[in-house]
Amino acid sequence: MPLGVRGVLVRSVPQCAIKPIPTTWVSVRDSDPLRPGSVLLHWEPAPSGGMNVVARLGLASADVTLATWPDLHGDWTRVVHPTLMETIGLHAALSVAINALHLSNRLADV
Template sequence: MTAHLGLATAEVLLASWPNLHGDWTAVVHPTLHEVMGLHTAMSIATDALHLANHLATR
């Protein structure tokens, strides 16, 4: 099993569990939680960059 993050210009491998069998929810769920946190952080950083660019052009 692998987890990928699809970006506009590439797809990034987040995690890989080559020997994962059976009930994998306890293993994968924390990774999904981390990805959601990463998405939130990237969204905030993007908004901050847009604001900084806007203020720099004033």
């Protein structure tokens, strides 16, 4: 990871695990909390030559550690793909459910 970078922001996850995951670099200066449902990947070299990868998830009240993958070697896209895809999909589904609940509550008040 380049100097001055906090990690990469995962915007979406392709259905196919062998396709690249679109990301955007996030600078160290950009220390704002993650938007709810956003995932930030950070990696650093492991002593054995692999990479230690950490995923952080933005929630409404805080950023939390979503997953850690120690000592990954080679192309680790296939390893992190399932967790990212399920988390982003689950957050999208929960967002729809929350919006539907808010709408039904507003309609009930009318």
